[in-house]
Amino acid sequence: xxxxxxxxxxxxxxxxxxxxxxxxxxxxxxxxxxxxxxxxxxxxxxxxxxxxxxxxxxxxxxxxxxxxxxxxxxxxxxxxxxxxxxxxxxxxxxxxxxxxxxxxxxxxxxxxxxxxxxxxxxxxxxxxxxxxxxxxxxxxxxxxxxxxxxxxxxxxxxxxxxxxxxxxxxxxxxxxxxxxxxxxxxxxxxxxxxxxxxxxxxxxxxxxxxxxxxxxxxxxxxxxxxxxxxxxxxxxxxxxxxxxxxxxxxxx
Numbered sequence: 001x002x003x004x005x006x007x008x009x010x011x012x013x014x015x016x017x018x019x020x021x022x023x024x025x026x027x028x029x030x031x032x033x034x035x036x037x038x039x040x041x042x043x044x045x046x047x048x049x050x051x052x053x054x055x056x057x058x059x060x061x062x063x064x065x066x067x068x069x070x071x072x073x074x075x076x077x078x079x080x081x082x083x084x085x086x087x088x089x090x091x092x093x094x095x096x097x098x099x100x101x102x103x104x105x106x107x108x109x110x111x112x113x114x115x116x117x118x119x120x121x122x123x124x125x126x127x128x129x130x131x132x133x134x135x136x137x138x139x140x141x142x143x144x145x146x147x148x149x150x151x152x153x154x155x156x157x158x159x160x161x162x163x164x165x166x167x168x169x170x171x172x173x174x175x176x177x178x179x180x181x182x183x184x185x186x187x188x189x190x191x192x193x194x195x196x197x198x199x200x201x202x203x204x205x206x207x208x209x210x211x212x213x214x215x216x217x218x219x220x221x222x223x224x225x226x227x228x229x230x231x232x233x234x235x236x237x238x239x240x241x242x243x244x245x246x247x248x249x250x251x252x
Contacts, residue, residue, distance in 0.1 A: 001062045001077060001158035002026045003188050005048065008057035012043045016213035020057070023207065023217040025159065030182040031190040032199040032220070035209035036233055041192045042083060044209065045163050048190070049080040061159060075103035079157030081148055083164050093139065093147050094132040097122055100154030122154040125180060127173075141168035149177060160184070162191040166198065178202045196248050200224055208232050224248075 004024040010017040017040030025031050033041050046052040048059050050066040058065045061077050069077075079100075089096055100122070101115040111119075123129050126146040131139065136147060145168045152160060165181065166174045174195075181189055182202035190207075193199050199206065199220065206223045208216040210232055216223055226239045229248055236251035 001188065003048065003078070003159040003161075003190065004060040006058050006060060008047065008059065009055045010040065010044055010047050010052070011055055012040065012052075015040065017043050018209065018215045019213055021215050021217075022057075025188040025190050025205075027158070027188050028185045029188060029205055030184075030203050031205045031207060032203035033190065033192045033207045033209065034194075034196070034199060034232060036211055039209040039211060041209055042163050045080075045161050045190070045192055046082075049078060049161050050074060051080070072103055075155070075157070077157055078159045078161070079152045079155040081152050081160075081162040081165055083167065085148070089136050091136060092133050093128055093136050094119060094123065096136045096147055097128075097132075097150045097154050100151040100156075103155065118156065119150075119154045122150040125153060126150040127176075142170060142173065145169055146173065146177075158186075159188040160190070162189070164192050164194065166193070166195065174198065196224070196229070200246065 002024050005021055008021040009019050033044065035041050043052060047054050050059065058067065060066065061069065061074065066074055066078065097119045098111055098115065101111055101118060105111060105115065123132055126149055128143070128146055128150055131143065136144065139147065149165060165177055169177060178198050178201070181191065203220050205218065206220045208223055208228060211234065216228065226237050226248065230237050238249045238251045240247050240249060
C-alpha cells in the first residue's frame with residue numbers, strides 16, 4: 001500500500017506551498033520532509049492525510065483517491081500524528097493508546113482481546129507499560145508524545161504521516177523512535193523533521209520544501225548537499241566529518 005501525491009498544488013493564506021508536486025512513498029521507505037518554519041510542511045502533511053483540500057491534484061492511498069474513501073477505510077490504511085491535538089483526554093494512557101484500534105473495532109462497545117494485546121505491544125515499544133494506568137493528562141510533554149506515537153503504532157495503518165514526531169523527546173527516545181519508524185519494513189512512512197542528522201541517518205528519501213513553493217524529491221543521499229540545504233534554509237552551512245559521518249552546521 002503506497003501513498004501517492006499526483007500533481008499536487010497546495011496553498012494556504014495566499015502562500016503557495018507546492019506546485020504540481022508528484023511523488024510516491026512505497027512500503028518500506030522512510031521519507032523526511034525538510035524546510036524552514038512557515039514553508040508549509042504541516043499544511044502539506046495535512047493535505048496528504050486528507051485533512052486539508054489541495055488547490056489541484058489528488059492524493060491516493062493504494063489505488064484509491066483518499067477524498068473518495070470512506071473515513072473508516074481511510075483510517076485503517078492511513079495513520080497521522082499531528083503536532084497539536086485539539087481538546088483534552090481525561091482517560092488513562094492505555095485508554096488513549098486503545099483509541100488507535102477504533103477503526104478496526106468490531107464490537108459496538110469495548111475492544112477485543114486482540115485490540116488490547118496490540119495496544120500493550122505499542123505501549124511496550126514506547127516504554128510506557130509502567131505508566132499505562134496513569135491519567136494521560138498527568139504525563140510530561142515527552143511522555144505524552146510517546147503515548148501519541150504508541151497510539152499511531154496501535155492503529156497499524158499501512159501509511160504513516162508524522163508531523164515532528166521528535167518534539168519534546170530526549171536524545172535517547174529520539175534515537176529509539178527514529179530507529180523504530182525507519183525500520184517499519186511493511187509501512188510507507190513520511191515525517192516532518194528539523195534535525196538534519198536524523199534525516200541523514202534514518203530517511204532513505206527526502207522532500208525539500210523551498211520558501212518560493214518549489215519542491216525537490218529523491219534519494220536522501222542525493223539531496224543532502226550543502227548547496228541544496230543552504231538554499232532551503234537560506235543560511236550558510238559548514239559541512240564537517242565526525243568519525244566518517246557528514247554533519248551540517250550553521251556557518252554563522
